[in-house]
Amino acid sequence: MSCGLAYAPQLRSLGYRITPQRMAILHVLCHSGKHLTPRDVYQKAKKDFPTLTEPTVYRTLEFLAKNGLARPMQAGKGRLRYEMAEDDHHHIVCRVCGDEIEVEHELLESMYRKMESTSGYQRIDSHVTFFGVCPECLKT
Amino acid sequence: MSCGLAYAPQLRSLGYRITPQRMAILHVLCHSGKHLTPRDVYQKAKKDFPTLTEPTVYRTLEFLAKNGLARPMQAGKGRLRYEMAEDDHHHIVCRVCGDEIEVEHELLESMYRKMESTSGYQRIDSHVTFFGVCPECLKT
DNA sequence: ATCTTTATTGTAAAAACTTGCAATAAGGAA
DNA sequence: TTCCTTATTGCAAGTTTTTACAATAAAGAT
Structure with a gap:
């Protein structure tokens, strides 16, 4: 409250x-x-x-x-x-089991800047969810 | 057909x-x-x-x-x-006017690889839509 | 050709989400 | 405090998306 x-x-x-x-x-x-x-x-x-x-x-x-x-x-x-919206992070969700982890924004920072200068678009949202396969599910 | x-x-x-x-x-x-x-x-x-x-x-x-x-x-x-799903690209959508452009995947390639090695997740989807503000809308 | 297996579809209903509009109440002004 | 303005809410109905399950039909085997 x-x-x-x-x-x-x-x-x-x-x-x-x-x-x-x-x-x-x-x-x-x-x-x-x-x-x-x-x-x-x-x-x-x-x-x-x-x-x-x-x-x-x-x-x-x-x-x-x-x-x-x-x-x-x-x-x-x-x-x-x-x-x-606390610390700035992104997510990767496992498309097999649904498990998910966070990725620090810092890792994507330079890509964002490249994208802004290439496209002319600004203030690109700082959150994205990626879908992949987690290490557990990769084993099987 | x-x-x-x-x-x-x-x-x-x-x-x-x-x-x-x-x-x-x-x-x-x-x-x-x-x-x-x-x-x-x-x-x-x-x-x-x-x-x-x-x-x-x-x-x-x-x-x-x-x-x-x-x-x-x-x-x-x-x-x-x-x-x-033809050529490999991503989108940036303007959150003001809805206009959108494509971004070549190549631009994000290295970021994807960094993300895979950092997280352990593999086969991360190669398509993302980002939201930003387009050059037109930035003027006003 | 016909039969068999089972992936795929349609149906019907439910769940998730959105919209327009009139009623309400937050917050500033008197 | 009371009044006023208008942002915000609730209501009711609409649209979009999902689900369970029985019926159908694609494709390989006979």
Whole structure:
């Protein structure tokens, strides 16, 4: 509950409002682990704020992502999961067993810069999910 | 219609079957441009094969992607679009106007190798969609 | 040609996600 | 405090995507 408040000044200064729905959702993101589905977030946050609805969860997660507080990540097919945007990292998901690890952004840094100078596009998002095969699954 | 047949031997040798549904969908992917939504594919392929259903389209696109014939790409939020997997490239989508360009895989090649050796994961997918801001939108 | 096996499809229903719009309430002004 | 503005929410309905399972048909064997 209190942890969402930490982000209140930042949001308010951008002209956004502090609502109990947003606080409840931030609380879940802070304390319920990583890569949560919108449904995970909905069910957990509902306990704090029972009148919460699913459209609000979808809209809020998107809102938090757009403002850099939450990080959306791909979870197979076209599905999105969310986590707090803390340290800057990417994911590699094993397409066989679903296991996943993090990759520091630093490793991709120079590639990003090359891509920006080549393409002319700027502010390229600093999060990507890659799909590969993990060492365990490679054995079999 | 005929263009799908080009892939028939490849599929058959893997133990898969050649069905008119698959041929119709491959035909659409070959001749209807890039990054099509499943719905685009459904509506176009239906003309060739009117009894085609949507679940079949979703399953077939996923099937083609898994076998390297089609390339799935992210189109904002969690949505997937598909195109034939011809030359090896990635996409950068402008998150303001939606415009997009291609990036040659070669540019990312060394980063992929670094990532594989660091993480132990192998066969990391060779397609990613990045989101950034295009030169046009940067001006304003 | 016909039979057999089983990969693939259609059906129907469910689950996941989105949208438009009217009602609500956050936060600044009086 | 009370009022006002408008960002945000809930509602209800729509669209998109997935799933389970029985029916179908592709391809090899007879």
